[in-house]
Amino acid sequence: MTDGMFRRRHERFLVPEEFNRNSPTVASLMPPEESGRWLLERMRRHLGAWSYRRWSLLDFGCGVRFTQAILNERLPIGEYAGVDCYGPMIEFLRTQVKDPRFTYRHLDVRNPMYNPAGEALGPQARLELPARHYDVACMFSVLTHQDPEDARQILALLRRHVRPRGRLFFTCFLDEAIPSFEDRSPERNAGRCFYNPGFLEDLVRASGWQVAGRFAAHAPLIGDSYACRPA
Numbered sequence: 001m002t003d004g005m006f007r008r009r010h011e012r013f014l015v016p017e018e019f020n021r022n023s024p025t026v027a028s029l030m031p032p033e034e035s036g037r038w039l040l041e042r043m044r045r046h047l048g049a050w051s052y053r054r055w056s057l058l059d060f061g062c063g064v065r066f067t068q069a070i071l072n073e074r075l076p077i078g079e080y081a082g083v084d085c086y087g088p089m090i091e092f093l094r095t096q097v098k099d100p101r102f103t104y105r106h107l108d109v110r111n112p113m114y115n116p117a118g119e120a121l122g123p124q125a126r127l128e129l130p131a132r133h134y135d136v137a138c139m140f141s142v143l144t145h146q147d148p149e150d151a152r153q154i155l156a157l158l159r160r161h162v163r164p165r166g167r168l169f170f171t172c173f174l175d176e177a178i179p180s181f182e183d184r185s186p187e188r189n190a191g192r193c194f195y196n197p198g199f200l201e202d203l204v205r206a207s208g209w210q211v212a213g214r215f216a217a218h219a220p221l222i223g224d225s226y227a228c229r230p231a
């Protein structure tokens with residue numbers, strides 16, 4: 001499909017407000033297209049790539065932001081797979097995004113804040129996506145809402161879908177002063193999860209990854225972040 005065809009068929013990809021998954025602080029500063037572009041660019045630089053034009057990208061806990069940014073800003077990407085536990089939003093994306101580069105999967109797993117009625121995430125969890133296929137897997141503001149066991153399961157799940165020379169990039173909240181993990185949300189529902197960096201890096205290694213880089217937060221757009229490669 002040429003760029004011209006895209007322009008004629010899809011003027012602008014609009015998302016109902018109920019599917020917005022981003023913090024009110026970031027949403028009030030700039031449109032999702034702008035923060036999405038900024039984050040994709042940030043990830044590209046931290047992964048040391050000159051472009052993401054050819055990437056197959058697996059976006060876990062995808063929300064809608066990267067879809068909006070890629071479609072509405074016409075960002076170049078090879079292939080995009082979005083996974084999320086929010087069924088109605090994934091259904092919306094599956095039915096409304098017509099671009100063949102995009103695929104979406106609903107994963108009905110439990111998260112105390114986002115999907116309390118879902119199934120516990122265990123080693124049996126599967127993504128209906130090709131194994132050892134993706135150049136990059138990413139999680140933006142996802143491990144910030146996971147307890148250590150769920151984080152470990154998700155990291156191990158993603159490992160199966162990234163190709164041997166692929167990469168993982170994720171954001172998190174780090175605090176050297178805590179021994180391991182702390183959920184600082186008032187409801188203790190995984191609303192704001194902090195990790196000790198050494199403890200989190202052990203989880204990363206136990207899930208089949210090695211740490212390739214750690215990067216400081218740039219508030220309010222991005223928390224601390226890690227680049228990893230398959231171990």
Ligand SMILES: C[S@@+](CC[C@H](N)C(=O)[O-])C[C@H]1O[C@@H](n2cnc3c(N)ncnc32)[C@H](O)[C@@H]1O
Binds near residue numbers: 141145
């Ligand atoms: C704060 S939002 C971030 C959305 C997107 N990554 C972004 O940066 O715009 C977190 C997303 O992760 C999803 N999520 C949280 N836990 C999940 C899990 N265990 N499995 C799949 N999706 C999950 C939520 O439904 C939500 O869409």
